[in-house]
Amino acid sequence: ATFAGFCSWRPGQLEREMGEGRNEWIVLSVDGETVWEALRPQGMPVTREGPSLSASSSPSTRSDGKLLLEAGTEMWRNLLRTVDVSETSATERLTPGQLDFYDRMLEVWADDNLNVHPAPAASSPPPPAAVLDDSSEESVREPSRIGPGTLVRARSPPTSDALLYDAEFLKSLVLVLEDAPDATVGIILSHPMAAAVECREGGYPLPLRYGGPIDVPSWKDGSYRDDGEEGTSLDGGGKEEEEDGVLYEGFVDYQNSGVAFEDMAFDEDMMSEIFDADDDDDEDYATFIWIHRDAALGSQGPDDGGGARLGTSGLWLINEDDALEALQDGILELEDTMIFAGVCIWEKGPNLGTCGGGLREQVDALRSLEVVRAWNERSDCGDMGRAWDILAKRQGVLTKESLESNTNAAIRAWEMMCPGRESVGSTKTRDQNDEDILRSRLSDAALKAWLGVNLLEDPLGTLVEVRDDERRELFGQ
Numbered sequence: 001a002t003f004a005g006f007c008s009w010r011p012g013q014l015e016r017e018m019g020e021g022r023n024e025w026i027v028l029s030v031d032g033e034t035v036w037e038a039l040r041p042q043g044m045p046v047t048r049e050g051p052s053l054s055a056s057s058s059p060s061t062r063s064d065g066k067l068l069l070e071a072g073t074e075m076w077r078n079l080l081r082t083v084d085v086s087e088t089s090a091t092e093r094l095t096p097g098q099l100d101f102y103d104r105m106l107e108v109w110a111d112d113n114l115n116v117h118p119a120p121a122a123s124s125p126p127p128p129a130a131v132l133d134d135s136s137e138e139s140v141r142e143p144s145r146i147g148p149g150t151l152v153r154a155r156s157p158p159t160s161d162a163l164l165y166d167a168e169f170l171k172s173l174v175l176v177l178e179d180a181p182d183a184t185v186g187i188i189l190s191h192p193m194a195a196a197v198e199c200r201e202g203g204y205p206l207p208l209r210y211g212g213p214i215d216v217p218s219w220k221d222g223s224y225r226d227d228g229e230e231g232t233s234l235d236g237g238g239k240e241e242e243e244d245g246v247l248y249e250g251f252v253d254y255q256n257s258g259v260a261f262e263d264m265a266f267d268e269d270m271m272s273e274i275f276d277a278d279d280d281d282d283e284d285y286a287t288f289i290w291i292h293r294d295a296a297l298g299s300q301g302p303d304d305g306g307g308a309r310l311g312t313s314g315l316w317l318i319n320e321d322d323a324l325e326a327l328q329d330g331i332l333e334l335e336d337t338m339i340f341a342g343v344c345i346w347e348k349g350p351n352l353g354t355c356g357g358g359l360r361e362q363v364d365a366l367r368s369l370e371v372v373r374a375w376n377e378r379s380d381c382g383d384m385g386r387a388w389d390i391l392a393k394r395q396g397v398l399t400k401e402s403l404e405s406n407t408n409a410a411i412r413a414w415e416m417m418c419p420g421r422e423s424v425g426s427t428k429t430r431d432q433n434d435e436d437i438l439r440s441r442l443s444d445a446a447l448k449a450w451l452g453v454n455l456l457e458d459p460l461g462t463l464v465e466v467r468d469d470e471r472r473e474l475f476g477q
Helices: 013-018 032-043 065-082 096-113 137-141 160-165 216-221 249-254 268-275 320-328 358-365 382-394 403-416 434-455 468-475
Strands: 151-154 173-180 183-188 192-197 206-210 289-292 316-318 337-341 344-347 369-373
Touching: 032 065, 065 096, 096 160, 096 434, 151 358, 160 434, 173 358, 183 206, 183 358, 192 434, 289 320, 316 320, 344 358, 358 369, 382 403, 403 434
Parallel strands: 206 337
Antiparallel strands: 151 173, 151 369, 173 183, 183 344, 192 206, 289 316, 289 337
């Protein structure tokens, strides 16, 4: 038998997955001959009638990923039978809806990884736009739409890569903070974390939001590049592998700690430590990103505590100390303020992609994101204001109880910012097919799963389903 690749676990990881309370694996006491016999059927040629793949089979008889997946699943069932374990008992801790979600995601993975001659996806992204060199005449005539204040959102239906590897961007909005020669920097707007910041005595704590995987000091001092590896930014080449808790440090402990809501906030001593009061108010060492939308405060300019305007978005990037002072003095309202931990960074370089990397690569070449509002757009900011209201008023600190409502609010804000056309949703429109709608609904569930695993840190306690009412609607049931 020949295998492509292998599985590996961090020290202690497999033990935890097998341990009490998780039980994600079933231990089979079988000999090598039993395993070999289970593998043998997969050495036979795969056709539409057969279970497996042969390198000598012709392209017309080779199976797609789903058939190959079924061959592997049947092997799993057969091995369970050798120890008198049924498929039902092996999956009994999962609801039918959650098991259906896992099966659908596994099918996406199989189609993306197991197809010998991959066919075009039913919902392929639009063909790449014409790629222009930055020095070309047309590029000079039409300035880039990407700059501080540009708002982008995830395309729908999503690509397989987005579903499998970039689920945090599904049905999400991204605000660009900086577009420099070496990178584009932005924040995801719609993901509250399981932590909050108490900004005003007697006021409700503001949820701390996940802006991206790179911590703010590493962005400011450029140390995120120190390893010189492609995986340190979201440029399409993978992500940085972070040790648990490295990014969040002081506030990761609020996740799943069983504390009451009113305790899920930073007190004055913690705030002083986080903001490093002895650091001479050096903005470059700030831990969080603060954004506000108060035009009166913003009109004061950065030198007088109003913050730096982000294009024509109606939003301002403000220094932490200035934001806290304005909040505590009643000049700035809590509902007009958002706080973010971490940023997204798309690096640029002559050898990165077809557009030289940056966010432009995601928009123009990969078509995973789309520009909703350019940094210099002169149109009304009303839609942006309504999306902000949804996120600020309908989302709160992430808990097991608020996960559903937070996710729904994120999706609603994403729908609000559809750039001049109907987005793919649960209602079929003229240019959509059932596969598009199914994939859109699957992305809703995949986003919720990502939030439950990565921000709530409760993978086993997070119920994730493609909602039954939407499945019935799709198939007329």
